[in-house]
Amino acid sequence: MNQKPSSPVVDRRTFLKGLGTSAVAVASVQVGAMADEINKAAGPGGASPQGPGAVPVTLTINGEKKDFQLEPRVTLLDALRNYGPLTGTKEVCDRGTCGACSVLIDGKLTYSCMKLAIDTQGREITTIEGLAKDGQLTPVQQAFIECDALMCGFCTPGLVMATTALLAENPKPTVDEIKRACSGNLCRCGTYPHIIKAALKASDQSVTETTTVINYGNVA
Ligand code: FES
Ligand code: FES
Secondary structure, three states: OOOOOOOOOOOHHHHHHHHHHHHHHHHHHHHHHHHHHHHHHHOOOOOOOOOOOOEEEEEEEOOEEEEEEEOOOOEHHHHHHHHOOOOOOOOOOOOOOOOOOEEEEOOEEEEHHHOEHHHHOOOEEEOHHHOOEOOEOOHHHHHHHHOOOOOOOOOHHHHHHHHHHHHHHOOOOOHHHHHHHOOOOOOOOOOHHHHHHHHHHHOOOOOOOOOOOOOOOOOO
16 A cells, blocks of 8 residues: 655745745845945945946036936947937947947047946047037048048048047157057958058148058069
8 A cells, every 4th residue: 555755745846936035045145245345345435336227427528518317337339329329439349349439538549338438427538529620620530531531431430539549649650650550440341541541641741642551562
């Protein structure tokens, strides 16, 4: 004759429920411990953790202060394009490899997809929209037009910002210096020779049809 087991039977549902409850309990303890660590690191009167919901963020863009409500995870690129709205700054890779999103922060060339908007408060942010004044293009912008330094134009704002940053530091760059300064900006259309000529022209250096900017070596 079959005898019933004397100990209580744990069925699959009860087992999984129990497992779920313990996992939540462990996770809660871990999150609590992490929050304690962050608060300890901030110290008394230190910065308190922000978010995850939207918080007030004030950015200085092209000389104007703008107030936003942004989640702390929002990148500067996202803030500019989707909340600005300043769509001249382009989003291509969104992971710091192409340079299409380049802006100036306190005059330094920066990939805006690699910066959190909240961390750029109190800094001077310049986008492509902030270069021309009273409808007057900058010498770099003008040179890009005159040297036909664009095809689809998607990389162009980033390259104009890169060239602008270079000339602010080095008003008469050599071809090699231009190449190095623009090496973080990819142009899939391959207009590099025209971009280099534009940078030379914007820095008042002679550029002619026959100016050599790319040495192809002994290509058969
Ligand atoms: S979109 Fe930022 S580097 Fe490509
Ligand atoms: S002009 Fe098309 S990617 Fe540069």
